[in-house]
Amino acid sequence: MSKDMEAAISMQFDLYGHIARSYENLKKVGSAHYTIGLVEARLQALESNWEKFDTQHDKLLATYREALAGHDYLKKDMQSLTEESYIAQKSMFLDIFRSLKNKVSAEAPAVGANFLQTSRTTLPRIQLQQFSGRYEEWLSFRDLFNSLIVKDASTAQVEKFYYLKTCLKGEAELLIRSLPTTAENFASTHSS
Structure with a gap:
């Protein structure tokens, strides 16, 4: 058995450990x-580890299929074991993510409603529009978003970035999808 194969298998077991402990580490x-x-961020790390594992698994099989025949890696079916662990971990992260998102959404209208009630009691609530990245939609999206979100002093930067992320779709959403929802990321992506 080659040292390269043993190193690759060792890395696979390490990746499995990282994947299997993801939720415990968050807790x-x-x-x-x-x-x-x-x-x-934790979900992105989990997905990255799964992608590394899956890619390395394919390389191992392509390069060392015969040598792996009697190895614990195949006997224990590490690919299936790791995939099931990944799915279980991801589902727990998504449950927490949705819970937090719902909590923010439930709190956000209350803040917006109070603001609108005190300053514009006769106007109906304005729904934020979606922006897909198309040039012809940009000016109206920017002006409305700036008016309702950016210029609202009672809204924290991190909340503004959250609102921005929920308004984007298509190419625009893809550009900032990987950015964690933080105040710093709103400041770096937003230009007045």
């Missing part, structure tokens, strides 16, 4: 400290 932070950004 160490404590649920009171969970944020949408933290859960997104």
Whole structure:
């Protein structure tokens, strides 16, 4: 058995460990400290580890199929074991993510409603529009978003970035999908 194959298998077992412990590592932070950004970052790390595992698995089979025949890696069916662990971990992250997102959504209208009630009691609530990245939609999206979200002093930067992310779709959404929901990322992506 080659050293390269043993190193690759060892890396696979390490990746399995990282995947299988993902949710436990999040729990160490404590649920009171969970944020949408933290859960997104942990979910991205989990997905990255799964992609590495899956790619390496294909390379191992393509290069060392015969040598792996009697190895624990195939006997234990590490690919299936890791995939099931990945799916279980991802489902727990998504449950927390959706819970946090719903909590923010439930709190956000209350803040917006109070603002509108005190300053514009006769106007109906304005729904934020979606932006797909098309040039002809940009000016109306920018002006409305700036008016309702950016210029609202009672809304935190991280909340503004959350609102921005929920308004984007298509190519525009793809550009910032991987950015964690943080105040710093709103400041770096937003230009007045």
